[in-house]
Amino acid sequence: MIISLINHTSDKIKDEEVQGVVRAINRQITEDFEPYWSLGATLRLEGKVGRQPDSQTVLDMRGDAVIYLWDGSDVPGALGYHDRNFNGIPYGFVFTDLVKEIGESWTVTLSHESLELIADPEANLLVQGPHPDPSQNKRTVFHWYEMCDAVQAQTYKIDEVDVSNFILPLYFTDRDEFEGRNDFLGRQYNGTKTLKSFGVSQGGYVGFFDPQTGNMDQYMERGDKIAAKRIELKMKAEGARRAVRYERFIGEKKGIKLAQQDQVLRGKKR
Helix, strand or coil: CEEEEEEECCCCCCHHHHHHHHHHHHHHHHHHHHHHHCCCCEEEECCCCCCCCCCCCCCCCCCCEEEEEECCCCHHHHHHHHHHHHCCCCEEEEEHHHHHHHCCCHHHHHHHHHHHHHHCCCCCCEEEEECCCHHHCCCEEEEECCCCHHHCCCEEEECCEEEECCECHHHHCCCCCCCCCCECCCCCECCCECCCCCCCCCCCCEEEEECCCCEEEEECCCCCHHHHHHHHHHHHHHHHCHHHHHHHHHHHHCCCCHHHHHHHHHHCCC
C-alpha cells in the first residue's frame, strides 16, 4: 500500500521538512507497527500542480490512499477537493491550524492518521467487545477499529520526530492477559495503571456502536479534560473526521439521509 501525502499548507511547512517526517513515520510503520500487526505501507510525499488545490487536475495523487496536509480549517473546501478528484479513495486530513489548538505537533497527527489508514482504510470495521464504561462492561458493543485513539495523548520520538503511540493486537481481546502488552509504549499513568483491553489511557477516548441504542458513541474517562478538549477541537473538522465516517456508515444502514445526519452530528454534544 502506498499512501500519497500532499502538502497543501501554502508553504507554511516546507517540503524539505515534510520529507524528514515522512522518513521517520515510514520507519515507525516498518520497524514498530508492521512487526505487531503484519500490516505495512509506504508514506510518500507527492508533488502538487500549482500553489492551490485544483479541481481539474489529479496528477498529484498516485498512491492507493491519500493524506492531505491542510493549513487552516477549511473543511468544506478540503472535502470538496477530495470528492471532486479522488472520490472513493481512502483518505485522511491533517489540519495544521487545528492541531496547534490541540497543542500537538502536526507530525504526531500525521503518524496517527497514517496508522489508522493502514489498519482500516474505509473506516468501516468494528470489533465486538465489552462496553468501555466499567459500570456497563457486561454489555457488548462494537468498537471502532482504531489504532491510536485510546492512547492518542502519548507520543515518542523517531529521528527527533514526534510520532503517535498505538495499540497492539492484544488490545482487542475480551479479557486482560497477565502482563500482556496492549499498546506499543506500555506507558503507565495514574501511578501504576497501564492500558487495559478495550480501555482508554489518560487523554484518549474510544468510539463504538451500541446495539442497545442503535447509535455510535464515544467514551473517555470521567473528568479527563485533555480527552474532552481533543474531542471538542476535532469536532471542528466535521466531515473530515474518521469518527464521522463511522457514524455515516451506520446512518446509511439505518436509512438516514447523510445531509440530515451531518446536521445532527455537528450539533451533537460529546
